[in-house]
Amino acid sequence: MAISTAENKSIIRSDWVKTEAMRCLSCFDPPCQKACPASIPIPEFIYSIKSGNLRHAAKVVREANPVVAICGAVCPEEIFCQSACTRSKIDRAINIRELHGFVSRSETISDNRTEPGAGKIAIIGAGPAGLSAATKLADAGYKITIFDKRSHIGGVPNSSIPKFRLSDEAIALDISYVENLGIEIKLNNAIDDPSTLLNDFHAVLIAAGLNLNRRPDIKGEMLPEVIDAITFLEQARSGKIKELNDKRVAVIGGGNVSLDVAATAASLGASETRLYYRRGPAEMKVWHSELAEVQKRGIIIEYLTAPVEIMGEGGEIEAVQCARVELDSRCDSSGRRIPRLIRGSEFMTHADLVITAIGLSSDFAEDIKANLDLSTNVPGIFAAGDWARGEGTIVEAVRDGKRVAQSIITYLKEKSK
Numbered sequence: 001m002a003i004s005t006a007e008n009k010s011i012i013r014s015d016w017v018k019t020e021a022m023r024c025l026s027c028f029d030p031p032c033q034k035a036c037p038a039s040i041p042i043p044e045f046i047y048s049i050k051s052g053n054l055r056h057a058a059k060v061v062r063e064a065n066p067v068v069a070i071c072g073a074v075c076p077e078e079i080f081c082q083s084a085c086t087r088s089k090i091d092r093a094i095n096i097r098e099l100h101g102f103v104s105r106s107e108t109i110s111d112n113r114t115e116p117g118a119g120k121i122a123i124i125g126a127g128p129a130g131l132s133a134a135t136k137l138a139d140a141g142y143k144i145t146i147f148d149k150r151s152h153i154g155g156v157p158n159s160s161i162p163k164f165r166l167s168d169e170a171i172a173l174d175i176s177y178v179e180n181l182g183i184e185i186k187l188n189n190a191i192d193d194p195s196t197l198l199n200d201f202h203a204v205l206i207a208a209g210l211n212l213n214r215r216p217d218i219k220g221e222m223l224p225e226v227i228d229a230i231t232f233l234e235q236a237r238s239g240k241i242k243e244l245n246d247k248r249v250a251v252i253g254g255g256n257v258s259l260d261v262a263a264t265a266a267s268l269g270a271s272e273t274r275l276y277y278r279r280g281p282a283e284m285k286v287w288h289s290e291l292a293e294v295q296k297r298g299i300i301i302e303y304l305t306a307p308v309e310i311m312g313e314g315g316e317i318e319a320v321q322c323a324r325v326e327l328d329s330r331c332d333s334s335g336r337r338i339p340r341l342i343r344g345s346e347f348m349t350h351a352d353l354v355i356t357a358i359g360l361s362s363d364f365a366e367d368i369k370a371n372l373d374l375s376t377n378v379p380g381i382f383a384a385g386d387w388a389r390g391e392g393t394i395v396e397a398v399r400d401g402k403r404v405a406q407s408i409i410t411y412l413k414e415k416s417k
């Protein structure tokens, strides 16, 4: 019988998975597991693949990480589990992320509701930190209500990560797992003051993420053809921006988000995409996979270069004035050398669209401050994820969600004594 291309691909894929799993040394005291912020029991799930028990493998990874399908696609394994893999000392690290991505895709998600009775908890934010905490708290018998101002579950991964990195299918799998736990999710529901929720809930968790894009603070930044990274990525993922044919795109930034922006602009057909970064390659703290994507798409990175003015008329951008930069011997609070414009180095470059990607912050619930243990200065209110600790990865948000869930359980038990 002829095998279709898709079937053929899936056969090759499962063969590869088994072979890759066989490379695992099943280390005692596994360093990969310690390096995974979600503490996925890596040797255990890989052993299950080796023995053909994919069902158990899926159960193990899901219990440790409720957004394991999303992490299976976009987790920067190079800075976490795979960087610690013992096998890399022999030949190359086990491709752990691909393995759990595969098992999560083969998972059958079933109804897992329990009858809640331990208390009511409100969570603000249906992103990875909120979902991670919600699943742990629901497992512990609490009734969970998640409020999110967006129209969809999944936070940043579902709104901003480009589809060529994260498929709708992976997101749908993780959402389905959460929905099958009987967690109530109220979308299009912005909460202005988290303290008001304490009237109806025993505890409140803020996992709202970061909602403000930092501005570069240069002349012309308010022109209509200057947009921020999150708006651009959301419009690209939702299909509102369908193509950028013949547009020259200038991206200002130097982090992973700026690389996502540049790769997305190129994928939408921009005639030229340039990324302007005010420091050098050594200071660019980005993941190899994201940088490789940008290089693959022919994007030009102008290192040690800073846009100083966006020039335009009648809403149209005409040019971007840039200046070359040198790095001071002194370092800033991030430990990186301070950039300084070189006088007289200014030059003009053409662009039709400028996208700023220089970081995020939040103006939500500014009177509430997160403590290191994920409690806050308001009794009964807890915090997790980017809102509490600043920009981080999805898997770090998962870790925060698990930790804060435990803090909330301890708090409520103490309170009820």
Ligand code: SF4
Residues within 6 Å of the ligand: 035, 036, 037, 038, 039, 040, 042, 065, 071, 072, 075, 076, 077, 080, 081, 082, 096, 097, 100, 395
């Ligand atoms: S979640 Fe990330 S760090 Fe953890 S096992 Fe998966 S790829 Fe590795």
